[in-house]
Amino acid sequence: MKRIFSGVQPTGNLHLGNYLGAIRNWVKLQQEGTECIYGIMNLHAITVPIAPEALKKAIYEVAAALIACGIDPKKSIIFQQSSVAAHSELAWILSCHTPLGWLNRMTQFKEKSGKHKENALLGLYGYPVLMAADVLGYKATHVPVGEDQKQHIELMRDIAGAFNRAYSSDYFPLPEPLILGTGTRVMSLRDGTKKMSKSDESDYSRINLTDDAEAIDLKFRKAKSDTMEGLSYEPETRPEAANLINIFAALANTTPEAVVKEYGGRNFSDFKKALSALAIEQLSPITSLMRELMKDVSYIDAVLKEGAEKANKLAAKYLKEIQEIVGFVTPE
Ligand code: TYM
Numbered sequence: 001m002k003r004i005f006s007g008v009q010p011t012g013n014l015h016l017g018n019y020l021g022a023i024r025n026w027v028k029l030q031q032e033g034t035e036c037i038y039g040i041m042n043l044h045a046i047t048v049p050i051a052p053e054a055l056k057k058a059i060y061e062v063a064a065a066l067i068a069c070g071i072d073p074k075k076s077i078i079f080q081q082s083s084v085a086a087h088s089e090l091a092w093i094l095s096c097h098t099p100l101g102w103l104n105r106m107t108q109f110k111e112k113s114g115k116h117k118e119n120a121l122l123g124l125y126g127y128p129v130l131m132a133a134d135v136l137g138y139k140a141t142h143v144p145v146g147e148d149q150k151q152h153i154e155l156m157r158d159i160a161g162a163f164n165r166a167y168s169s170d171y172f173p174l175p176e177p178l179i180l181g182t183g184t185r186v187m188s189l190r191d192g193t194k195k196m197s198k199s200d201e202s203d204y205s206r207i208n209l210t211d212d213a214e215a216i217d218l219k220f221r222k223a224k225s226d227t228m229e230g231l232s233y234e235p236e237t238r239p240e241a242a243n244l245i246n247i248f249a250a251l252a253n254t255t256p257e258a259v260v261k262e263y264g265g266r267n268f269s270d271f272k273k274a275l276s277a278l279a280i281e282q283l284s285p286i287t288s289l290m291r292e293l294m295k296d297v298s299y300i301d302a303v304l305k306e307g308a309e310k311a312n313k314l315a316a317k318y319l320k321e322i323q324e325i326v327g328f329v330t331p332e
Contacts, residue, residue, distance in 0.1 A: 003141050004142050006143055008038075013061070014062060017183070017185075017206070019069065019286075020181065020250045021146025026076075027071060030071060043087060061210070078304065086133075086319040087137060088133075095129045109124060109125055109127070135153075142175065143175050149177070160175070182246050183246065183247065189206065190202055190223075204223075217276045220244075225244070225272075230265060231260060233259075248278065251278050251282055
C-alpha cells in the first residue's frame with residue numbers, strides 16, 4: 001500500500017522554494033487519490049530558539065498556506081505534530097537504534113550548529129531521528145520533499161533497516177523520497193549558490209507566500225543577475241540565471257530548455273517581467289485565500305483538530321505494535 005507523509009516546519013514565512021519543492025507536489029499526489037498525511041512540524045521548529053508568539057502565528061500561517069495551496073482537509077490529513085504524542089515516543093525508541101556516527105554525518109546539523117558545537121542543543125542533533133519517527137510512525141512509503149531533505153530520508157531508511165534487523169522483522173517499509181519537478185532546489189534571489197530559505201536575513205532573497213504582487217515584482221526586479229548578454233542555462237557558470245530559469249520552468253510546468261528557447265534572445269529585464277507576471281498569476285490566489293483564512297482561525301482550528309484525531313488513530317495503533325515488537329507490555 002502506498003502512503004505519503006511529509007511536513008513543513010512552522011518557522012518564519014513559507015516561500016516559493018517550499019511551494020515548488022514540496023507543497024505543490026503534495027497537492028498533485030493528493031489528487032492522484034493516494035492516502036496523504038501532511039504535518040506542521042512544530043516539534044522540529046523548537047530545535048532552534050523561537051518565541052512562543054512567533055511559533056503560534058507560524059503554525060496558523062502554515063496551516064492556512066497548505067489549505068490555500070490546495071491541500072483538501074477532506075482528502076488529506078493536515079495536523080500539528082505535537083498533537084500526536086506517538087511522534088515523540090517513537091523518536092525515543094528509534095534513537096535507541098541510531099548510532100552517533102550516522103548523526104555526525106548530517107550536513108544540516110553541521111550547518112545549523114555553527115562553530116560552537118558544545119553549545120548546540122541535543123534536540124537539533126536528534127532532529128533526524130524525530131523526522132524518521134514522523135514517517136515510520138505511519139508506515140509511510142513515500143516522502144515528497146525538496147532536494148535538501150534527501151540525506152534525512154536516507155538516514156530514516158537506515159534507521160528503519162536497523163530496527164527491522166534488530167527484531168528480525170520487516171515491520172517498517174523503507175520510505176522512498178519523491179523529489180519531483182524542476183523546483184526541487186530553488187535558490188536565493190540574492191545568491192544563486194545558496195538555497196532559498198526561511199532563515200535568510202534578507203527578505204529580498206525569497207518570495208514569501210504572503211508577498212503581494214508589488215513585493216513579488218520588486219523582488220524579481222532586484223534579483224541578482226549577471227552581466228552576460230542574453231539568457232542561457234548554465235548552472236555552473238550562471239547560477240543566478242539558471243535559478244530564475246528553473247523557477248520559470250517549474251511555474252510554467254515546462255523544462256529549462258523550453259524557457260531558454262522562448263526567452264533566449266531577450267534581455268534579463270524582459271525575462272524578469274515575464275517571470276514576475278507568471279509568479280503573481282499563480283501565487284496571488286493563494287496569498288489572498290491565506291489572508292482570508294487568517295482573519296478567523298476557527299476554521300483552521302477545526303481542520304487541525306480533525307487532522308490530529310485521524311493521525312492519532314493511525315499512529316497510536318502502530319506505536320502499540322512497535323512497543324510489542326520491542327518487548328514492552330500493555331497491561332489490560
Ligand atoms: P522545511 O520546513 O525546511 O521545508 C519544507 C519543504 O520545503 C522544501 N524546501 C525547498 N524545496 C526547494 N527549494 C528550496 N529552497 C526549499 N526549501 C525548502 C523542503 O525540502 C521540504 O520538503 N525537516 C523538514 C520538515 C520535516 C519533514 C518530516 C519532512 C519534519 N519531519 C518528515 C518530511 C518528512 C524541514 O525542515 O522542511
